[in-house]
Amino acid sequence: MIAAMIQASTTTADIMKAGLMEEIFSERTLQATGPFMALSFGILLLVLAEIVPGLQLLRKLIFIATLGVAGWCAWKTIGAPEAWVFEDTYVANSTTGWWTMLFLAATFIAWLFGQRYYKAESALEGEHDLLMMSACAGMVLMAGSRDLLVFFVGLELLSVPLYTLSAFQRSRRESVEAGLKYFVLGAFAAATYLFGSALVYAGTGTLTFKAINPADLGGPLVIAGAALIAASLFFKVSVFPFHMWVPDVYQGAPAPVTTFMATGTKAAAFAFLVPAAAALLPYESKHLAAVIALVTMAVGNFGALVQTDLKRLLAYSGVAHAGTLLLAIAALQGEPGPDAAMRAVLFYMAAYVFTAGGAFGLVTMLESQTGRAVTIDSIKGLAAKRPGIAAALALFMLSLGGIPATGGFLGKYLVFSLAVRSDLLVVALIGIVLSVVALAYYLRVIVALYMQPEMDGKPVPTQARALSGLVAFACAVMVLALGLVPAWFLDSLR
């Protein structure tokens, strides 16, 4: 049947525009898809490096060069006129350009912290880099897609490598367990997403956001479909009640992968959630979304209070941050509109990528140095022996907690003011109270760093790691820059 239908459509020549060739090879298309093309090319080169014996030495060079070229391509789309390509399924503008830069940064941070982390698996580092770059390409595709099919391809390009990466230390029980849990739930979310998009397609007759007729949105099929799609995206960004997997997977997965997941995946899913919510969710869903946001913040913050493992603590903190961001999604249904929500989410996520990236990165470093899980106990007294590392970690905690002068504060400010402008004053107030609760566990980490003596039997590693220290320093600089001089970034978004 499919073949017959395709035959029927292609013989009706008017569907195929004469300018298809010119369109595909036009400069506009190349510019819009540049970052994704660069990453795809990099993936092929990395595969080639695994095949041709001599090229293996160039692997790291290829990785860095690919990220660089993709970053350059993304930089060119910032400030350029908005370009819709491939029949309005993919868009490139300043926002997607910045999102791409953010994904590249998240990938680079996780990759740098992952150097010298793997011991038993060091022979498979080629595959590790390859999978990481595929996931990065998937994120770029997700952020630019304005179509349910294109987004799905991006989502799977991100998720499938991440399932594998989570279980990368295949002889370690926890790693395989994390991978399996993530996979089983992720595949369930993917199936939910697919059934949801099928229902939306049945109700509207199209998969492209631009082509959806607003009159169709009230139908029962579309509402059910949008709810299923929202549920699957909530899974990806770890929003209540789909957050259960987060602490387990973050704890069990190799630390560089956790760094990558915590920053990149969340950013990519939110990059699509904003336009998807603007296109599909009805106005009435605003209050439901706000309530879910509050519950998520509560679950994350109260869950984190009792954690001792630092990865688990940061995982619950990530759940709480997802709740805060969902508040921006709820607010976009109101007066401020999707563009303001997109700016707030992008800024919040930018601060979060560098903050959480740095924090998880330092956990990665400590974990690979001591060979043990990093707990509150094991970082006691770190400030005395490694003042630089402790200061950076403390700064990240303050930024996660939303203390002024950090990027985290400004992100929270943007989101909450958005909520207030959208008549969600009470919700915003409860959210602020919950953020204060969160300070309790962030300060607990800082107290452990600075005011408690080193535990017997859990010595703090003394030798420095230049590369990790440098990346942590760069992340700290970015966090402060976003907090103190945010104007250059916010201005370029307008």
Place this chain on the structure above:
Amino acid sequence: MLADYVPILLLVGVALGFALLNNALSELFGRKRKNIGKADAYECGMEPRGSARIRLSIHFYLIAVLFILFDVEAVFLFLWAVSAEALRAQDMAMLVLYEIGVFVFVLVLALAYVWRKGGLEWDR
């Protein structure tokens, strides 16, 4: 509305009836001479009786997974093949060529990777 499904019901009935009738007829009129050769599976194949839960070599898993991955990719070739003629008719032959060239190149690269990593060797 449900009357629309009567033909399907009829089809099920005819199929069942045909199978049952033939079995009954051969039971009634057939000559019954048993020997080991006749009771065996035809010509070749696995033993028809016994436990289904036998252990298979893990090699089969790798081969099967590789097969299914490359096999399923072929589904895109059908899409390409069906629309190739129409595209060519509109002076887009080069596009047709580029598309399939890139696609096959990526697949070949994947195959080369599998080969290089020893995924195609039976005894390792």
Place this chain on the structure above:
Amino acid sequence: MTVPSEHLLILAGILFAVGAAGFFLRRNVIVVLMCIELMLNAANLSFLAASRMHTLKAGALGPALEGPIFAIFVIVIAAVEAAVGLALVIALYRNRQSVNLEDVSDLKD
């Protein structure tokens, strides 16, 4: 005789529900994978049903192709997920000599 597309959508919904129920009730990883596969195929069926619905609708410009194309992408990605999932199951079995989800509980609060 024609089967209305709505019936196909209902069938797809039932298949999806069966898959989801199995996903939550069964504890064997392999069976869980099969349930996910069932859900994916339910999505495929509803894509095709929806496509047919829009094609047969009065005033349609031509065949609605997004549905079948999406279904093909789903088939491919289902294969990819099966490959990764089975690899994970094998790694799991090597670690713990079990493919039961209840035995996979090292990580918890």
